[in-house]
Amino acid sequence: MMAPDSLGAWWIDRLTSFTVFGLNFAHPWVLLLLLLVPLWLWWQRRRDASKQTIPFSRAGVLARGPRPALRFVKWVPWLRAVALAALIVAIARPRSGARAERVNSDGIDIALTIDISSSMLAEDFQPQNRMEVAREKLKRFVTGRKSDRVGLVAFSGEALTQVPLTTDYPVVLAAIDNLQVGQLEDGTAIGTAIATAANRLRNSPGRSRVMVLLTDGENNRGAIDPRTAAQAAGAFGIRIYTIGVGSEGMAPVPVGRGLFGLRYENRPVKIDEPLLTEIAATTGGRYFRAKDAAALQAIYEQIDRLERSSVEAKAFIRYTERFRWPLLLGVFALLGELWLRARRGVLP
Known part of the structure; x- marks a missing residue:
């Protein structure tokens, strides 16, 4: 009963x-x-x-x-x-x-910030170079978005917004496909990249503001100190996840052009891990090291899980x-x- x-x-x-x-x-x-x-x-x-x-x-x-x-x-x-x-x-x-109708809430605003300096052509992620692997994993990450606004910032010796924050994912995917080494002045301006991406995120209406910064080198260009830029980003509530891309030891890096295309030399992989760790810690994010393509994919999946709880989408039933x-x-x-x-x- x-x-x-x-x-x-x-x-x-x-x-x-x-x-x-x-x-x-x-x-x-x-x-x-x-x-x-x-x-x-x-x-x-x-x-x-x-x-x-x-x-x-x-x-x-x-x-x-x-x-x-x-x-x-x-x-x-x-x-x-x-x-x-x-x-x-x-x-x-x-x-x-x-x-059933899905109504997107504020969701997460994500600025994907990717290094396109010449060192991204290093071929230590065989059979692809770093740039090709980074593009592929970025696209997979964007494809997994449901209710988030995504923007794209490319940087080397300078930084440039490729796509402002949007939910038009096909546009973001097309922009990722178009990323090429040599589009900007060469070098690695991490501070400028953080400032450019943070400027896109600081007034966004999202419940959570996230920057994913991928680089394979050390800060050697730009007038903005990366630590100062990270502190400013943290003040705006922006959490930065940093990713260092590159194997350990030596890697074939392009050093010029020859008769048969690019000339490569084995050079040491230099990633300023203490700086990337400090940037992430300053904003409440995390630093990851991707030594191969599988590791990079796992990192994006982990970032997705870390931020998934912040995504809020409402579903309701509409009747006639x-x-x-x-x-x-x-x-x-x-x-x-x-x-x-x-x-x-x-x-x-």
């Missing part, structure tokens, strides 16, 4: 899922009032049967005899009953065509309201009753 609270919950569940001819009702409990309509009809018939007076107000009606008059009298309570029932159904708000039809039926029934009373002189 159900407990009283369980029984109440069961009835509420039955009512809220109640459907008739494919129609759902916003206030299904109102339909219980329909049980009163037959009782009202029964009471009306008893009241009319007990009346001893003649229910006509004009002598012209009496002159036509009792049968036509009684026929019109019989319809009056039925029209009233139809009107009451229709109005009750309208108040219960019948609706159809339910469909159908209350107008029973409402019109009720109004016409009431008008019909009034017309009969006026036409045939039936007293209230």
Whole structure:
């Protein structure tokens, strides 16, 4: 046997899922009032049967005899009953065509900040170079977005916004495909990159502001100190995740062009990990080291998990309201009753 609270919950569940001819009702409990309509009809018939007076107000009606008059009298309570029932159904708000709609909340604003200096052509992520792997993993990260605004900043010796914050992910993906080494003056200006991305994020309306900074070198260009830029970003509530890209030891790095294309030399991989760690710690983010393509993919997945709790998306059910039809039926029934009373002189 159900407990009283369980029984109440069961009835509420039955009512809220109640459907008739494919129609759902916003206030299904109102339909219980329909049980009163037959009782009202029964009471009306008893009241009319007990009346001893003649229910006509004009002598012209009496002159036509009792049968036509009684026929019109019989319809009056039925029209009233139809009107009451229709109005009750309208108040219960019948609706159809339910469909789920997703409403994006503020979500996360993410500025993807990627190094496109010449060292990103280093071929220590065989069979691809760092740039190709970075583009591929960035695209996969963007594809996993659902309700986040994403922007893209490219930097080397200077920084440039490629795409402002947007939810138009195909545009972001196309911009990532177009990233090429040599588009900007060579070098590694990490401070300038942070300042440029932070400028895009600082006034954004998102619940969370995130910068993902990917680089394979040391800060050697730009007038803005990376630590100062990180502190300013942290003051705006921007969390920076830094990623150092590159294997350990030596890596083939392009040093110029020859007769057969780029010339490579094995040079030591230099990533300023203490600086990247400090930048991330200053803003409440984390530093990651990607020594190969699989590690870079795992890092983006980890960042996704770290920020997933901040994403808030609401889903609701939108219906097509159908209350107008029973409402019109009720109004016409009431008008019909009034017309009969006026036409045939039936007293209230």
